[in-house]
Amino acid sequence: MLTVRDLHVEVAGREILKGIDIEIREGETCILFGPNGGGKTSLLLALMGFSNYQVTKGEIVFKGEVINDLPINERAKRGIGISMQRPPVVRGVKTRQMVEIASDGQADAKELAHQLDLIEFLDRDINLGFSGGEIKRSELLQLLAQSPDLVLLDEPESGVDLENIALVGKVINKLLEKYLHRKRKKAGLIITHTGHILDYLEADKGYVLFDGQIGCQGNPREILEDIRRRGYEACTICRR
Amino acid sequence: MERSDELASVVLSKQAPLGEDINVSEYCETTEERTYQEELSSLDEEDRLRMREVGIEASEEGRSGTFVQMDHSVIHEGSHQEGLEIMDITLALEKYDWLRDYFWKAVPVDTDKYTATVQSRPHHGYFIRALPGVETTLPLQACLFIGREGLAQYVHNVIIAEEGSKLDIITGCATARHVKGSLHVGVSEFYIKPRAKVSFTMIHSWAEEVVVRPRTTSVVEEEGVFLSNYICLKPVKSLQMYPTTKLVGQGAMARYNSILYAHTNSYLDVGSRVYLSAHCTRAEILARTISSGGKIIARGHLIGEIPEVKAHLECRGLILKDGVIHAIPELEGRVAGVDMSHEAAVGKIAQEEIEYLMAKGLSGSEAIATIVRGFMDVGIMGLPAPLTQEIDKAIKSCEREIF
């Protein structure tokens, strides 16, 4: 579904990603580990096409099409959806409206909001005064409405309180069609710094993004074990 | 000669402190009288459409009374609700001797050349009154319409909400589609008695060469409430106004909301001023200004004259392209113990916001339209539903031009 080949990305004139290769197949869930500042968020935003994240080399291929030059909304139309770490406040634009936009008017905002315990947020300006956890849930709400084929999630568990973490896990499982075992189509690329999300989610593959490059890849639980035991410092040693 | 005529004659050349000085004699002062219309539906369809853009329903559906002045003639008036009056001010002055006690009392006749000119020229305007305890079930509508090119229209309005009454008013001011240039000078005096509440929503829709000089003051007594909403989204050559409220009774409250849009070659100098002159008075001024090439001076002035008053002023400006927005918020505390604050921000649309909406599926231009519409958010006005609908309609009707 998604193939990233030798991707180089510059932010404000500085190279942040230095040759990334990633492959995500239909129905697959991939976890992106890595220390803070390693470039995980930049990778997601570059995949989505945000203008501050300039691709200087390499290719992003989605469903067989090179999408490097497509505007953000065209990528969304083709089936990529993102949950942002720090989405902006858009004054006067209500959460309800965002659900309508994301679903092209198809979703039942109330029903979806109910699933995420966000009913009272529907008539509030999007992201205005939302706590960290509320932002995560509101982003998931919009993703539910959008129902993308490839879901990009930036640290979906961070800032979410204990009460809601299981809820967030449940919604992510739903987004990724984890209830389907044979004909699963939805794929995901999920950033986690701590790995907590793996307590709620099965994943197929793990990557460690370190200093703008993929350090290692493999079974996500094994990678997490390793990170928990040795910390991300071990990546430095590994790289040598 | 009456005293106000004397005063007026003295100051006919007195320049206003703000706004380009206008030579009023360049505009035509007389015009033929228009005939009274029993039914507004008999007006030209084009004029009715223009009226609808400023919230005036020719069918009078959903309204409890109507006043329409076209050029220099009152062409329709009448209230459908007991205890509500809406009529030609000249008739009201003949009918009620006591009205003299209100006339030119809130707005002094010698304020500037414009107020003086209104007094010294033939004029009409509306008189609206709610008797004590009467509440409008549906809003009243008042329309000031200019149908003749180059005309000067002078009006003097008096609005009285008697004790414990509640008045919802929509005022729509517009020029006919073929009119490019004209002058509109309107004096409005509001008297809000104890525990009365007035919601006043004014929508302007002028043309490229029209000059507008409203002069408005409201006096609010104990526990009275004055809510003023002002919408001006269409081109206008020069508009200058600084409506003022005097909160003279304990616990009185005023709130001004305005949404202004300056097109290329439009010049809008608009402010709101509130004197907090009694205990526990409160005021709020909210302005949303957008420029796509024109100039907006967004003023605000809160004057705290005694302790324990509370007021806030918020002005946000959005420059879409090549425009100028100059926010001038002023806080004037005249004693210790006032609580006044302001917040002003002027900028362009954040790329980050556009891209966020694009990630949800909107095209770049749809995203911008959504952000601008959100910016003008009428929800902040806290209006009764019918008024919100009128403003929504006004915004929608000009969206095609804006985007």
Ligand SMILES: Nc1ncnc2c1ncn2[C@@H]1O[C@H](COP(=O)(O)OP(=O)(O)O)[C@@H](O)[C@H]1O
């Ligand atoms: N918009 C931006 N402007 C400037 N620098 C940025 C921006 N976004 C990210 N960076 C820089 O890029 C590097 C990677 O950041 P980021 O992608 O957020 O890493 P991670 O998500 O792995 O913590 C950091 O050094 C960060 O400061």
Ligand SMILES: [Mg+2]
């Ligand atoms: Mg990050």
